[in-house]
Amino acid sequence: MKGYRALTRATARAALTYRFNLLLGLGAVLVQLVALLAVWRVILGQSSVNGFTWPQMRAYLLVAFAAGTVVSVLGDFRMAFRILDGDVALDLVKPIDYQKARLAEAIGGLWIEVILIAVVVGAALVIGGGVDVPAGPALALFAVSMLLLVPLKFLIVYVSTLACFWTQNYTGVQWARLAVVNLLSGALIPLVYLPGWLAAVAQWSPFAGLTSTPALIFLGQVDPLHGLTLVAVQLGWVVVLWFGARLVWRAALRRLTVNGG
Amino acid sequence: MRTVRLYLRLLGAHFRSLMEYETDFLILAVATVLMQVVNIVFLAALFKTVPAINGWTFWSVLMMFGAVALAEGVGSLFFDGMWQLAWHINRGQLDYYLVRPYPVALQSSSAAIGINGLSNVIMGSLMIGAGLTHVDIAWTPWRVLLGVVLLISSIVIKLSINLATNAVSFWLASPTPLFAFAMHQVGDLARFPLSVYPMALKAVLGMALPFAFISFFPVAYLLETGQSAWLGLLTPLVAAYCAGAAALIFKRGLRRYESAGN
């Protein structure tokens, strides 16, 4: 346990040195926020669509931004390059669980991501006006959902970086993941707007928990029972992916030790 | 011209190494296609809610997305090395470039081939093509010629912005093209009709970094959509201006490299 806490602290301290990479990763999510805000303001200017009014959509997009910023920035490339550079060999020798170690590092980076989120959301609220905060129980459920977001996002990113054991081109894997996640998580457009079958697939996929679930809970668009189900699905995926990742890891190790670096 | 022939030769040298890593190449190509597919699904879903946004229909916005993809694709396919300029400057690699009898900018941009560019060129062309078949345009020879000119101009603008923003690396100490990349992301805003944005952003996308002339204005002119559609005619002029500005910025940057060392 101590080892992991040290990793968290180390990453937290180093977070500022990565500030440029951070701003870069932030850039994409920020640009998407600005574009979507602009477009939806026109569409929903007159009337609501599919149960979304403009103030609601604004809130949705801000939650999507927050969800998109978390664990995005520090985790990805560092984890990938570790494997691509062969440094992972050093990690394997340490008496520390690789997966838990990476999670500890991801948590270490959270503080700076939270600050960035606060700044952007704060600015958006000042410029565009406030949002309705949901009632107590819904708010609590939202908080839980956001907390679950961290390990869920981490696991999805983590599993995709394991692809580095099989291919040199991590960029391709990352782009594919970003595209699929962007759509199926509801970040690009709320799932309710997607064709029925696609929305259903997305809803039951691990990705819904990355944006749609916490956002819908925050908007109060789901009744308490539905909300709890959604959060349960989130949790379920965290568990499945946690152990699934370990299986992939074992396969990766076999490949590493058989093929060399 | 010999310069062009040599450029293709320089690019071609990387083709063999691309072929060596077939899986990686395939992954990147497929991922890029996937990105555009997601864009299309998004647009389709968006336009199910309204028939048009500020007069822009699904097909016309699809054309804008396609134009951006196409321009970016050409950049990645033929000029991807530009994104390594920051790295080369940082490592002093330009020293060797300066000693060879070939323009430094071209040596730099030919340093890599981005196979994702091929996917974007294909997808972008398909998106533009699909858009064109679903809109009412009276195709006269003049209009066809104009379309081609606008297309080339739009690509030139994208390449110029790439060159200029990457040339900023001459003034920054970073080994990665952060500024250029950030500006590139801003360009994604121009995939949507300009009228949805506040004035300040419109000015930025129209003048400071004329991303709007890559997609919005040319398409607006061809489709005669919106009030400022006539601005699309200025696209070739903007292209010439951007190319000149980019060349100037690069030259200045090179002069800085020669006087400050690295």
Next chain:
Amino acid sequence: MPIVEARALTKVFRRPDKGPGLAGSVKHLFARRFQDKVAVDHVDLSIGAGEAVAYVGPNGAGKSTTVKLLSGILVPTEGEVRIDGLHPQRDRMTVAHRIGVLFGQRTQLWWDLPVSESLAVLRDIYGVDHATYRKRLARFDEVLELGEILPVMGRKLSLGQRMRADLAAALVHGPQVVYLDEPTIGLDLAVKDRVREFFRGIRDEGTTVMLTSHDLADIEGFCRRLVIIDNGRIIFDGDLEAVKDRFARERILHVETARPAPLETLRASLPGAQVTVDDSAVRYAVRFDRFTMTAGQAVTALAGLTELVDFRVDEPSIEDVIRRVYSGELVLDGTGTGR
């Protein structure tokens, strides 16, 4: 007309004087302070066609900066450079065909291309015709054994392989002038030998070579002319052998005798030489000036006194001279007379 000419060549680097950390950077925005570093200070250099010049100096003396100024990579703050009468910046394309450069610390090979392909691309950039190219490559192969590394990818080359390939790359277009900046750094002895043989080969063909190196064995037997630079100024420019004759006259004869011999007797037989006991009772070192006594004379004299088992003679090297120059023990004026 000299093929490389530098007059009052000066390069001053202006570096911002920033305090450490974020606070320093911010302060610098308001109170800009700069530090001027004079890397090259009014250097006058004239190299004739076909010369092999050694350009030597301690770290930070300005050697690499001079090379960059002479190849047009850097613009001088003051003074001028002419390559074959041409201006390196104004006539960049023409000058590029005349010169070749090798920076030992950096490669100009493409990372993701095999060496053969890198060389072929350079051939095309310089417009070398295929027949000439093949002949040249064959000649390189003789000495550098290029054949075995041609199919290897740039990023997979060992240091020795990389240097050999980079040498070929620098000369693929048959330039009249070649600048070699630390071309043997980090190489093992076998490769160094091969590379040095290659240097002699290109010199013999008439190529003008300017060599900077920290390994002074590189310049022995290769460069006729020695230029020493320190703190941006040239402190010596003259004939290498002449320098050695003047300042590296001392030789040491080490002998091993069958039986210990009385030191005074040995000393008496070798007037003008210093005789000391080496590391054991039967080993002696005779220090003498090679212009006042030959090694043969010394050996003959000693052999007459006692039975010699073994001997060797330590040669003077330019390294000793330069070491003494660096340490300040020996001060050369520009023409090679010293104090």
